[in-house]
Amino acid sequence: MARNPTRAVRIGPITVGDGSPIAVQSMAATRTQDIEATVRQVQLLEAAGADIVRIAVDSRKDVEALAEVRGRTSATLSVDLQENYRLAEIVAPHVDKVRYNPGHLWHHERDKPTRDKVAFLAEIAERNDCAIRVGVNCGSVDPVMIERFGDDDVGAMVESALEHCAMLDDLGFTRYVVSLKDSDWLKVVAGNRRFSTQRPDVPLHLGVTEAGMLPEGEIKTRLAFEQLIPEGIGDTLRVSLTLPFEEKGTEIDTGRRILDDIESGRFRGIPTILPEGLNIISCPSCSRVENEAFIDLAHDVREMTEYAREHDLTIAVMGCRVNGPGETDDADLGLWCGPAAVNLKRGSETVGAFPYDEVLGQLRIELDALIAQRG
Ligand code: SF4
Numbered sequence: 001m002a003r004n005p006t007r008a009v010r011i012g013p014i015t016v017g018d019g020s021p022i023a024v025q026s027m028a029a030t031r032t033q034d035i036e037a038t039v040r041q042v043q044l045l046e047a048a049g050a051d052i053v054r055i056a057v058d059s060r061k062d063v064e065a066l067a068e069v070r071g072r073t074s075a076t077l078s079v080d081l082q083e084n085y086r087l088a089e090i091v092a093p094h095v096d097k098v099r100y101n102p103g104h105l106w107h108h109e110r111d112k113p114t115r116d117k118v119a120f121l122a123e124i125a126e127r128n129d130c131a132i133r134v135g136v137n138c139g140s141v142d143p144v145m146i147e148r149f150g151d152d153d154v155g156a157m158v159e160s161a162l163e164h165c166a167m168l169d170d171l172g173f174t175r176y177v178v179s180l181k182d183s184d185w186l187k188v189v190a191g192n193r194r195f196s197t198q199r200p201d202v203p204l205h206l207g208v209t210e211a212g213m214l215p216e217g218e219i220k221t222r223l224a225f226e227q228l229i230p231e232g233i234g235d236t237l238r239v240s241l242t243l244p245f246e247e248k249g250t251e252i253d254t255g256r257r258i259l260d261d262i263e264s265g266r267f268r269g270i271p272t273i274l275p276e277g278l279n280i281i282s283c284p285s286c287s288r289v290e291n292e293a294f295i296d297l298a299h300d301v302r303e304m305t306e307y308a309r310e311h312d313l314t315i316a317v318m319g320c321r322v323n324g325p326g327e328t329d330d331a332d333l334g335l336w337c338g339p340a341a342v343n344l345k346r347g348s349e350t351v352g353a354f355p356y357d358e359v360l361g362q363l364r365i366e367l368d369a370l371i372a373q374r375g
Helices: 035-047 060-071 085-094 102-107 114-127 143-149 153-170 185-198 216-231 249-263 293-308 359-374
Strands: 009-011 014-016 023-027 052-057 077-081 097-100 131-137 176-181 204-206 236-238 279-282 314-318 333-337 341-346 349-355
Touching: 009 131, 023 249, 035 052, 035 060, 035 249, 052 060, 060 077, 060 085, 077 085, 085 097, 085 114, 097 102, 097 114, 102 114, 102 131, 102 153, 114 131, 114 153, 131 153, 143 153, 153 176, 153 185, 176 185, 185 204, 185 216, 204 216, 216 249, 236 249, 279 293, 293 314, 293 333, 293 359, 333 359, 341 359, 349 359
Parallel strands: 023 052, 023 236, 052 077, 077 097, 097 131, 131 176, 176 204, 204 236, 279 314, 314 333
Antiparallel strands: 009 014, 333 341, 341 349
């Protein structure tokens, strides 16, 4: 397949870009401080053939746990700096790549110019032989971009990525890749196309975020990858699925199967037709999940709402209270999970918090009301 002439970016022993095989990666879903479970998760992903495994850190305690995990695996590790970019300083010695989200960077230490924060990250990465991923999510672009682009959220996402590339280039740091993700595969296609037209030299990490459960999660991801990869766009990828921790290797198997199918010309998606009917999005879970019942809940939601499958509605099921509230705002009905309760939302409005074994009944009431209201 023809590929964009991206530059080579080394991530530990792996090279992405410049015609290298498309690297397939995933992320540990366990709590990082549960060292045994996290090591097991990394080994499981590695055994499934993951080229890179990402781990999230939120605190110094997470970093201490990461250091122990590092000592017990030879996997190529990437780290997700969630809200606190300053943790990069103590994280980078243990990993091969650092991912930051420009939207989160904007919110932390707002008085500091973004360029100074990016310079801090570039210097740390350089000093520790790390690559960087500029990971832009359509749902968490910084407010300045949203104001500039209004309803064009794909435009805001692309501009945010371009702005950060320009800053890194200007600082003389070129060992970076970019991702432009959303739970809507059409936005993923549009964003990556627009970006690669302007920066065909920058390696792209592809993914449809919060794609949900199988088989729908695979279908949405296929629809995006089948459009982009044959156009030469994409140097590494992740398939984000809601799966039990022990089955996380399925993300790697699915990614490789999609790649094999594309390379062999076996296309399964229906490229220009948006799937209609009930759309359930759910996150792939990560170290922030405080109650593993989230995964069963996502499956129960799908089963319970089967009767409404003909209705064009979106239900979002998210695993944590950090990103859950924001990531459910655009759905018709949203659920985000805390340690003992699940918060139910109607659009951006909160309906209430309910125990795990009661929330389905409440969801049914809200869903019925919505269907009756829309006719
Ligand atoms: Fe992790 Fe929360 Fe995002 Fe789910 S919504 S992937 S638990 S940060």
